Amino acid sequence: MTVGAQVKQTLSSLKGVQSTLQTFALNSEAPEAKRVFHEAMMITEEVISDLKRRVSELEREEPEYHGF
Incomplete structure (x- = not known):
């Protein structure tokens, strides 16, 4: 997995965490x-x-990395 793909995957995961919070x-x-949650x-x-x-x-x- 490329660095770009890893960063985008992390970004996606953080959006899920934000939604849960x-x-x-x-x-x-x-x-x-x-x-605290807010x-x-x-x-x-x-x-x-x-x-x-x-x-x-x-x-x-x-x-x-463009488009990954």
């Missing part, structure tokens, strides 16, 4: 739990954003 935040009854979801969003930028860089620098 959002579900936990919405379904939790305890305010503290809601807050904060974790927001941190995950930052990581996702960073990885998206990295994928763009990989695709621009290494044409063979």
Whole structure:
């Protein structure tokens, strides 16, 4: 598996984690739990954003990674 494919797979996995954290935040009854899940979801969003930028860089620098 290429580096580009691994980064994209990681990005996809993180999107799933973010979705799960959002579900936990919405379904939790305890305010503290809601807050913690929401904060974790927001941190995950930052990581996702960073990885998206990295994928763009990989695709621009290494044409063979484009479209994976």
